[in-house]
């Protein structure tokens with residue numbers, strides 16, 4: 001059983017010393033457990049937070065422990081009711097070839113699911129995040145303008161496409177012309193603005209002639225600076241993620257805009273609400289699966305996935321994800 005354990009807590013970007021590859025015998029399941037062979041490992045921005053021991057909503061991975069991660073796996077053997085050999089499941093198997101589970105939080109997808117890895121993306125945690133953040137906090141109304149950052153990623157791409165289905169004008173923000181072209185041409189957003197290009201704030205302003213009613217926040221940083229003056233009275237801001245800050249080791253240098261932000265929230269009577277998907281919206285999973293599953297099945301929601309081959313590639317692929325090198329949902333295929 002190959003596994004990546006956390007070797008040391010990174011300062012800034014994770015490096016070659018952050019994770020260590022270890023080999024151990026395949027674990028033997030005890031009574032009430034099942035053995036899972038991980039087929040796909042999801043790479044997600046939240047993993048950077050688990051490498052750190054700064055206070056957060058979830059406990060950090062301890063030094064020497066297997067790095068956590070969502071997986072799509074096949075059951076090798078099972079003593080858990082409702083699971084049998086060869087079932088495909090979605091689990092939290094971590095960065096390793098094999099994992100033990102007592103079935104808690106594990107979803108059974110049956111013997112031959114179509115596109116099993118999609119359960120780590122549009123049909124799983126990132127999809128639920130997108131759908132719940134937009135519908136529950138964004139409170140969309142037909143004809144409103146939605147802006148979503150990280151627009152080509154698994155969360156942002158899903159947010160924007162759901163926004164279109166719900167009758168919104170949807171403007172994405174993404175890094176680079178290739179991602180922006182995909183967001184408009186393939187995903188069907190009304191516009192996508194490249195935040196790395198010169199004149200980004202002006203281009204964003206021109207793309208939202210009626211202002212912004214919902215801003216779905218995935219990135220923070222300079223992107224939020226450009227968004228803030230364009231927000232309408234009663235705007236809603238689901239605060240989902242701040243990926244531009246995940247490798248930061250201190251707050252950015254001034255000027256301090258905290259009072260500008262609070263003044264904007266006050267004067268425009270905005271709703272700004274952070275959320276943690278499973279804690280806040282896990283109970284909506286069945287409704288999400290039905291609705292978004294239907295839209296994916298009938299082609300109204302498109303999904304782009306990047307499959308990286310081999311567990312040993314996972315650390316570099318994860319660093320690349322934080323750098324913006326992923327184009328679509330990154331998953332690691334563990335074996336051939």
Ligand code: NDP
Pocket residue numbers: 044045046125126129150151152153154155156173174175176179218219221223239240241242243244245275276277278321322323324325326327328329
């Ligand atoms: P993404 O694939 O969108 O994240 C990677 C992308 O983030 C990169 O490709 C890059 O896109 C963008 N990015 C990286 N650095 C920056 C930067 N400095 N400024 C702007 N954009 C940057 O991941 P997900 O779709 O999985 O997640 C999106 C967000 O949602 C993340 O912040 C994540 O933490 C959060 N999240 C929160 C959850 C919750 O429960 N609250 C649950 C799941 C996700 P580009 O090339 O366009 O810059």
